[in-house]
Each structure stands twice: as structure tokens, then as C-alpha cells.
Amino acid sequence: MQLGRVIGRVWATVKDQGLEGQRLLFVEPVTPDLRSAGKPIICADCTGAGAGEIVYWCRGRESSFAFLPAEVPTDATIVAILDELHAGGESHRC
Amino acid sequence: MLIARVIGEAVATRKHSSHEACKALLVQPLDLDGSPRGVPVVALDAVDAGAGDRVLLTAEGFSAMTSVGRANSPIDSAVIGVIDEVSLF
Numbered sequence: 001m002q003l004g005r006v007i008g009r010v011w012a013t014v015k016d017q018g019l020e021g022q023r024l025l026f027v028e029p030v031t032p033d034l035r036s037a038g039k040p041i042i043c044a045d046c047t048g049a050g051a052g053e054i055v056y057w058c059r060g061r062e063s064s065f066a067f068l069p070a071e072v073p074t075d076a077t078i079v080a081i082l083d084e085l086h087a088g089g090e091s092h093r094c
Numbered sequence: 095m096l097i098a099r100v101i102g103e104a105v106a107t108r109k110h111s112s113h114e115a116c117k118a119l120l121v122q123p124l125d126l127d128g129s130p131r132g133v134p135v136v137a138l139d140a141v142d143a144g145a146g147d148r149v150l151l152t153a154e155g156f157s158a159m160t161s162v163g164r165a166n167s168p169i170d171s172a173v174i175g176v177i178d179e180v181s182l183f
Contacts, residue, residue: 001118001135001136001137001169001170001171002133002135002136003104003120003134003135003136029133031133031134032101032102032120032134037133038133046110046168047108047109047110048108056104056106056118056136058168058169058170059170060155060170061155062155062156062158062159062167062168062169062170063168063170064168065112065166065167065168066110066167066168068166077168079109079110079113079168080104080106080108080109080110080113080118081106081107081108081109082104082105082106083105083106083107084104084105085102085103085104085105085120086102086103086104086105086120086145087101087102087103087120087134088101088102
């Protein structure tokens with residue numbers, strides 16, 4: 001899974017039926033010290049994450065397993081909202 | 095699989111139920127010379143690894159889910175071994 005920060009939201013009226021009711025969030029990958037680490041991607045979300053929150057997301061086929069038994073056509077899903085990050089002897093509250 | 099170094103832990107209260115009661119480790123994938131290989135990632139812990147350990151990291155869903163005993167879950171990477179030694183021929 002990868003760390004990221006929620007930076008936006010995408011709305012689409014016309015979409016695959018499996019995406020109905022799903023929130024689609026823009027997530028910017030970040031390093032453990034919360035610096036940008038690449039280009040943003042769009043994630044489905046099973047946690048209720050909101051603007052600015054630090055999360056980690058799962059990629060690939062297994063990211064759709066978050067919604068079983070519903071079949072959601074996603075390739076990236078937010079699976080956790082972080083409270084704290086402990087890295088290199090330092091702790092960040094998220 | 096990749097070699098990685100455990101550099102920390104990600105603590106989350108709100109998360110998918112399949113990630114409950116499982117440590118989420120922050121790991122830095124490594125090249126053979128020990129230099130960083132890409133950015134650190136989050137991996138569930140299947141072997142009770144700790145900070146500083148050099149570990150075996152799987153970055154594929156089926157093996158990651160199997161190693162932590164949670165089938166059909168949104169898990170794409172796991173720490174599945176603690177490396178004692180690497181020798182090259």
C-alpha cells in the first residue's frame with residue numbers, strides 16, 4: 001500500500017453502474033515525512049476520508065475487494081486513514 | 095519479492111476491517127547495494143518484524159493476503175520474512 005494525502009474529489013454523472021454511490025478522491029502520493037512523492041491518482045474510498053487527510057491506499061485488483069460482495073471497478077482504493085506515522089525515530093500526528 | 099528495511103509504522107483507527115489487528119509497517123524497498131529503491135510503502139506484517147529489520151517484501155495481492163490469513167481483502171503488500179543473510183554468486 002502507499003501513503004497519500006487527499007487533495008480533491010472527482011464527480012462523474014455518467015459512469016459504470018458499479019461506481020454508483022462511490023466517492024472518488026484525488027490522492028497525492030507522499031513520503032513518510034509527508035512531502036509530495038509523485039503525481040496524484042484517483043482512488044475509491046471505503047473509509048470516509050476527507051480533505052487533507054493522510055491515508056494509505058491499495059492498488060490493483062485487490063483494491064476492489066474492499067467493497068465485496070459489491071463489484072466495484074476500481075484499481076486504487078483508500079483503505080485506512082492515518083492517526084500517526086512513526087518513522088526514523090520521529091512521530092508525526094496526521 | 096523485494097528486499098526492504100522496516101523504517102516505521104503507520105497507525106490508523108479508521109481502516110478496512112481486514113486491516114484490523116495487524117501491524118502496518120512502513121518499509122523502504124532496497125536495491126542490492128542497500129540504496130533506496132523508490133519511495134517507502136506500507137505493508138502488513140505477517141512475521142512480527144520490527145524497526146530496522148531487513149525483510150522480505152511481497153508486492154502482490156494474493157501472496158500478501160495469504161500471508162496474513164485474510165483472503166479476498168484489499169491488501170497488496172506484506173512483510174513475509176526477516177532476512178538473515180544475502181549472498182551473491
